Amino acid sequence: MELADRAVGFLLSIISLSIFTYYTLWVVILPFVDSDHFIHKYFLPQDYAILIPVFAGVVLLCLLSVFIGFVMLKSKKKKA
Template sequence: MELADRAVGFLLSVISLSIFTYYTFWVIILPFVDTDHFIHKYFLPQEYAILIPIFAGVVLLSFLCLFIGFVMLKSKKKKKAQ
């Protein structure tokens, strides 16, 4: 099992580093490159650089609130059963 955990950890690290590198290049470096350069075809428009993290944050907060609400309801049912 230890080998599988290491493989999953390595894969998650590579994916995280790839996303970080892509996003950093997209947000910090790409605005200084000419708009007619070929590299622009590999990236989404700049508006999405803000919209995607906002959407991901809203989804994450929604799932977090649902989880906390579910746990609170479950603990409330346990207290009533006692």
């Protein structure tokens, strides 16, 4: 099982590093590159640089709230 855990951890690290690198290039470097440069076709429009993280944060908060609500309901049923 240790090998599988390492593989999953390595895969998650690679995915996280890739997303971080893509987002950093998209938000920090791309505005300083000419708009007719070929690199722009590999990135979404700049509007999405704010919308995607905000949407992900709202979804995360909603899921966290639902989880906490279920835990609170379960603990209330156990006491009764």
